[in-house]
Amino acid sequence: AQSVTQLGSHVSVSEGALVLLRCNYSSSVPPYLFWYVQYPNQGLQLLLKYTSAATLVKGINGFEAEFKKSETSFHLTKPSAHMSDAAEYFCAVARSSGNTPLVFGKGTRLSVIA
């Protein structure tokens, strides 16, 4: 079975500081990995996804994530936080083969301090 673990339910950074949100996955087959963002009172929207092409994936709003098989990680980063980045971020995993849908992590709430 696949799963993801997001380290830290709440992360707080200063505006302009580096954003690092951690995600580790468990999968018995090569995974597809995703980051979704949820702004207040909205549904989730896709930030970026890894589907076995380049290990460094660039997404929207300046975010990127790197797939590291040796560390079973897919951490999300952004060099400089903006106030508008305050949201809930979800990591998710899916099998690259087979019939299972996405499995989401518990989420990490990002706060940005002015």
Add this chain to the structure above:
Amino acid sequence: DAGVIQSPRHEVTEMGQEVTLRCKPISGHDYLFWYRQTMMRGLELLIYFNNNVPIDDSGMPEDRFSAKMPNASFSTLKIQPSEPRDSAVYFCASSWGRGGYNEQFFGPGTRLTVL
């Protein structure tokens, strides 16, 4: 495209009442997913459909919950009778393909409060 449409956006009801949540997926998408989000349990997959057929309902918490998809453009999630512990935000999502490769598009959610 208008995206995934859910109604109502907010629902307040009393314990024991029947609640029906509605979803219109994006046209052309063949998968539809129902999720529940709470502070305690996070985002849980309740059930998903492929071409209007339920594929996996193992996430449905109990028999009080039921979901239908009578056609490609409409799905309902029904709770009868409702209980206070059902209070949550319910999301519908759709995708072309299972979501393993293709993006799932989420609706804005229905915030359900059961008093």
